[in-house]
Amino acid sequence: MTDIQIQLDRVADDAHLLDVRDLFIEFHTRDGIAKVINGVSYHLDAGEALAVLGESGSGKSVTAQAIMGILDIPPGKIVSGQICYNGRDLLSLPEKERRQVRGKEIAMVFQDALSALNPVFPVGWQISETLRHREGVARADALRRAVELMELVRIPAAKQRLRDYPHEFSGGMRQRVMIAMSLALSPKILIADEPTTALDVTVQAQVMDLLAELRRELHMAMILITHDLGVVADVADRIAVMYAGRIVEHADVHDLYAVQGHPYTKGLIDSIPRLDHKGQELATIQGLPPSLMDIPRGCPFHPRCPYRKDPICSTQVPTDQRLASGTRTSRCHFAKEVLDGTAA
Amino acid sequence: MAPQRETILRVENIAKYFPITRGIVFQTKIGEVKAVDGVSFDLAKGETVGVVGESGCGKSTLARLIMRLEHPTRGQVFYQDRDIFAMPGSALRRLRRNIQMVMQDPYTSLNPRMTVGDIIGEPFEIHRDVAPRGDRRRKVQELLDYVGLNPEHISRYPHQFSGGQRQRIGIARALALRPKIIVCDEPVSALDVSIQAQVINLLERLQNELGLAYIFIAHDLSVVRHISDRVAVMYLGKVVEIGTEDEIYGRPTHPYTQALLSAVPVPDPTARAHRDVIRLEGDVPSPANPPSGCRFRTRCWKAKPICTEQEPPLTAQQADPHLSACHFAELRHVVA
Numbered sequence: 001m002t003d004i005q006i007q008l009d010r011v012a013d014d015a016h017l018l019d020v021r022d023l024f025i026e027f028h029t030r031d032g033i034a035k036v037i038n039g040v041s042y043h044l045d046a047g048e049a050l051a052v053l054g055e056s057g058s059g060k061s062v063t064a065q066a067i068m069g070i071l072d073i074p075p076g077k078i079v080s081g082q083i084c085y086n087g088r089d090l091l092s093l094p095e096k097e098r099r100q101v102r103g104k105e106i107a108m109v110f111q112d113a114l115s116a117l118n119p120v121f122p123v124g125w126q127i128s129e130t131l132r133h134r135e136g137v138a139r140a141d142a143l144r145r146a147v148e149l150m151e152l153v154r155i156p157a158a159k160q161r162l163r164d165y166p167h168e169f170s171g172g173m174r175q176r177v178m179i180a181m182s183l184a185l186s187p188k189i190l191i192a193d194e195p196t197t198a199l200d201v202t203v204q205a206q207v208m209d210l211l212a213e214l215r216r217e218l219h220m221a222m223i224l225i226t227h228d229l230g231v232v233a234d235v236a237d238r239i240a241v242m243y244a245g246r247i248v249e250h251a252d253v254h255d256l257y258a259v260q261g262h263p264y265t266k267g268l269i270d271s272i273p274r275l276d277h278k279g280q281e282l283a284t285i286q287g288l289p290p291s292l293m294d295i296p297r298g299c300p301f302h303p304r305c306p307y308r309k310d311p312i313c314s315t316q317v318p319t320d321q322r323l324a325s326g327t328r329t330s331r332c333h334f335a336k337e338v339l340d341g342t343a344a
Numbered sequence: 345m346a347p348q349r350e351t352i353l354r355v356e357n358i359a360k361y362f363p364i365t366r367g368i369v370f371q372t373k374i375g376e377v378k379a380v381d382g383v384s385f386d387l388a389k390g391e392t393v394g395v396v397g398e399s400g401c402g403k404s405t406l407a408r409l410i411m412r413l414e415h416p417t418r419g420q421v422f423y424q425d426r427d428i429f430a431m432p433g434s435a436l437r438r439l440r441r442n443i444q445m446v447m448q449d450p451y452t453s454l455n456p457r458m459t460v461g462d463i464i465g466e467p468f469e470i471h472r473d474v475a476p477r478g479d480r481r482r483k484v485q486e487l488l489d490y491v492g493l494n495p496e497h498i499s500r501y502p503h504q505f506s507g508g509q510r511q512r513i514g515i516a517r518a519l520a521l522r523p524k525i526i527v528c529d530e531p532v533s534a535l536d537v538s539i540q541a542q543v544i545n546l547l548e549r550l551q552n553e554l555g556l557a558y559i560f561i562a563h564d565l566s567v568v569r570h571i572s573d574r575v576a577v578m579y580l581g582k583v584v585e586i587g588t589e590d591e592i593y594g595r596p597t598h599p600y601t602q603a604l605l606s607a608v609p610v611p612d613p614t615a616r617a618h619r620d621v622i623r624l625e626g627d628v629p630s631p632a633n634p635p636s637g638c639r640f641r642t643r644c645w646k647a648k649p650i651c652t653e654q655e656p657p658l659t660a661q662q663a664d665p666h667l668s669a670c671h672f673a674e675l676r677h678v679v680a
Contacts, residue, residue: 055537203398258614
């Protein structure tokens, strides 16, 4: 019985579209070794949207770069782990095959569209470039396809704007151009790394709406990387919260915002000022995030944690604790107590 | 919070136009950017006025005008009933003591080649009577302690501190001369979420203890609500709506304010389902060529011919008595 159960689990595991397993990444720098990713696992199914949330230095972008295969090696080094796409480990593929995956199966949108686009070529040329090089589409056909892609991301008067240069577009429109480029080869997974951080609130709302619509229309899976708890609230299905290169909490969006199972997530949500009332003094997380050259022993969050209990928290690294709904996990020795509100 | 209604700063119809020129040797003016175009408000002792708006709305230029870092095209700023742009040098020097600024980016606003002690102590170099030379080190250490930094770190350099700590250094520098007003230009937008709350709490504690007045400029509407007593909403160089924090967030009457509030991402998917969704089309127009009449009309869903012809004045509205500049102002509860 249990054997069958294990086998079933394995089959289910293999069925994930993307499966990151126990990833460890280091950066070798002049000052020493920075342990940037310390055992990250997450998965993504077709058509699903996962938000990866973390502050600067938490490792959220590095994980995405490793998935895309655009991590700078050196100084970066993938120590161990697997990144499986459709059951194949991308990390063991030769570069030639890896290139077939990049852009075509998994594509990426970057934060700063102005520096990600080439300033000396018209946008139409840049969007169609992928089609010409990767698919061997003729120039005129590729441009026609570029117009369709620009219409898909709701750029008004797409045909007239084909020959415009990136600087002739506003911030929001430039981000749409980036999205159009990433969609050129109809990827199954779109990774968006802080796609709206450089944009104003009203434009940010437009771009997030667009991403949500595209996901539905194209039945595309999405990884949204962000530091802003608000931005992903109605686009993502699940959220993984990262701290010091680990996923500390992983839950369904509604569950996570309703009640938190890790002291760090709880601290983050409590420390945001609210729009609907003025509120009293803000709750804070004391101290600073750790240096990745010198991550604290035991639970990496213990020096800042209000629920810390010694000696367990300062000596033992917590493993994932399964919580209530089954898929929900928290890397805290007292996860259940934090979730129930009985932790002291 | 407390209604001490003694006005300390009054901004009257201030405007700043930047010329757009062509040519390098023989420059000819071909137009102007109306960065700030007729803004008026006042600030009471111990009060916080928040200024919100999207990029290009003129909020940072407004801050620079109040600091007298820019000379206005027209209009005045009165500090305790004296026009700061008409002040002679000696009075201006005294004024600088009373109005200080905290900058947005804690990475570029501190000189990397100066120690923290020199950075915070530099104001004493100019205003020598505030702290005699022998007393300076002690004063700087007091300031460090006051903003929550270790006084023993006085000889360290900025790069040895994190972003949040650097912002505390910037705040300590602004406090050195015991000002009455601090202009904060996006003081927390470069910081991580968990650090942002620490700095906001520090600013609030300093206000309570020292009776400071703040002009708090930010694009994050939740942060502004939390810290402000009154809020001004800017769009393309103009104030479109101004009122108490309750009025602006709870009873907004200007369509732009309503759209702005509706666009704020709220970290609560359940509450969001009940929210009033207003999505604006397009981006903010260029301030070099603002629309005629009401500047918001190109993105407004209520726009009628009158909006193109007449600029709506900033007045008390029938819908709610706080000031709003719209021909068709009406109440709409956007925030649940």
